[in-house]
Amino acid sequence: MxxxxxxxxxxxxxxxxxxxxxxxxxxxxxxxxxxxxxxxLILSGLKTPAELAASPVHWLPTRFQWQNFADAFHLIDFFGYARNSLIYAVLVTLSSAWVGFGFARLEAPGKRTLFGILIGSMMLPQMITLLPTYLIFAKLGMVDTYWPWVFWGLAAAPYLVFLFRQFFAGLPRELEEAAIVDGCGYGMIFWRIFLPQSWPVLSASFVIAFTWSWGDYIAPQLLLSTDKSTLAVAVMTTYVTSAGTPVANLQAAASVMYVVPILLIFLIAQRGFVAGMATTGLK
Structure with a gap:
């Protein structure tokens, strides 16, 4: 060697x-x-409008404008828009869990056909159903109210229903049989037995539902007034001058604060999110 x-x-x-x-x-x-x-985006939120419009580009601000974040926060009701998304996320998560429980554990004629239609609806783009949805809510006089959020939430989401159905189908049948012997109905079985055991799927579904509602722009812009809408609409429509010109540094600062809640929720629920996506499986 x-x-x-x-x-x-x-x-x-x-x-x-x-x-x-x-x-x-x-x-x-x-x-x-x-x-x-x-x-x-963070650096843009720390600059003045003159620095953002300067040519050549200023990579770093001459002086960090932390006041931009305070101004962007106080110009709109951040907590109010977060509340709207939070309520919708909770509604759609719980309703999806209930529908998934029904598909997994209850027997009824046509159940497989209905589940196939549900899965097929996942392939429909949102733009196809947006106009009929608007016409329905307009006929019922629900435009510019919170009722669209309520009905969207109670209607469940096909993908989340699929996740819960797959998880609940894997739980042993002896759990519900023992509960039925003890006198429990299916409602109590769902709330006291199945739902507490589904925390991984609950975490994953909540993150997905909150991300959908938090990032939705087209439907809230079409159906809801600004004070009842989501933060995405507020960021795009609030930070403008009287002439309608966007205030870029405030929009950038607001966009940073817009992204932070999603990051925090994912970091907090990351373990449950990964476990939920891994344990649903394909049964």
Missing amino acids: TATSLPPTSAPRVRVRVNRLVLYTVLVALTGLFIGPFGW
Whole structure:
């Protein structure tokens, strides 16, 4: 063996280290690619309007304008818009759990056909159903009220129903049989037995539902007045001058605060979200 040659057992270790180095390099590059726009948004929220409009581009603000975040927060009711999304997310999560429980544990004629129609509705784009939905709510006099949120929430979401159905179908039949022997109805079985055990799917469904409602722009803009709408609509319509020109630095600051709740909710519910997506399976 020459001085520059490696022992037979060292070559695999070198290859493993090189592979790890390449993998980490790719991951760091992808992380920078995804974090870069958010970092630029933060810097934009810390600049003055003149710095944002300057040419060439000023990468860093001359002085950090932290007041932009305070102004953006006080110009709209942040907590009110968050409450709207939170109520909708809770409604759609619980209603989806109830419908998923029915598909998983109850027997009725045509159940498989109804479940097939439900799965098929997942392929319909939102734009196809938006106009009929608006016409229905307009005929009922519910435009610019909270009732669209209530009915959307109680109607459940097909994808979340699918998640709950798959999870509940995997629980042992002996649980409900023992509860029925003890005199429980299916409503009590759902609330006291099945729902407490579904916390992984509840976490995943809540994150998904909150993200949908938090990021929805077209439907709230069409059906709801600004004070009853979501934060996405408020950010796009509030931070403008009297001439209708967007105030870019306040929009950037508001957009940062708009993204933060989603990040916090995902970080808090991350373990349950991953577990919920992993345990639903395909049965």
